Amino acid sequence: SGGQQQMLVIGRALMTNPKLMMIDEPSLGLAPKIVDQVYDTLLELQALKGLTLLIVEQSSARAARVGGRMILMRGGRIVGDGDAAELGAEDSLRDAYFGQSKPVKEAS
Template sequence: MSKLGVFDVSVRYGKVPALTDVTLQIEEGERVFISGPNGAGKSSLLNAICGAVATTHGRIEADGDLLTGRSPEAIARLGLTMVPEGREIFGTLTVEENLRVGTGLRRDRTAVESDIEEVYQNFPILGERRHANAGALSGGQQQMLAIGRGLMTNPKLMLVDEPSLGLAPNIVDQVYETLVNLQNERGLTLIIVEQSSARAARVGGRMVLLRGGSVVGDGDAAQFAESDLLKDAYFGQDKKESNS
């Protein structure tokens, strides 16, 4: 799984719409930032792609395979991994035990040890603290661990939800530098929810803007950073508000 298509996808939580007729296509090896104000549907989009929430309309495909209706485990087996908002590491397990959790669906068991060492090379602090309980790590270290655990699934497409949330700027820089390096080395397709358009512009890639559960913009992240379209997405009125 590396090329992704989302076609007219809608998601509802009870009677509340979270996404409405969202369509986008992501090519192999792309880096795509999903941005927009709180409640725009960013996390709902990622959760729909990975099968964590059901769609009420539309379809999602990867390399021609239909993902809609499949379980998260079945989708993960196709090569998609999710690094969730809030990291969701297992605090009572050690760093290394958390990494091994990410290998549960793998069949190439012989490569697991070398992949763990690769995570430690990319995040040296995790190697130093491999026997420490994950709950004792700092927020930045836990984010590194969550990314490392995602990499242990040996993904082709990685979804990362708010990797900069609650972290110091220098730690965020380190996390993004590693993500970009890993993408270049592995040929990963990356979809990242990121609130900071300025950071997305510095990292570089494509930006998809959501507002009210719909796509309102799609283009180069650097060009969007200071655009009126971005300002409208965050601060503009909803259509129904402006018509009232």
């Protein structure tokens, strides 16, 4: 299944004992229950191993719940940057998705 494949990818990456793990769209194409399992595993690894996670995720609600810092991008430009919980609760998240905000700075 997709969830098993995601867990396998995570397991293979962990074999190198990384300090930083970059993950692109861990929820893509997975059932919500499986997404929860994948995120639970990532957060457990983060807590147990001190692993830094850089997650690219379109599920903004999930990203806001699990992230420490969030950077919102639209059209290749940064339109929000700060504490994930604060950005998730503010209008900046909605504005970034619907194009109402102005870029904070140029993305490299």
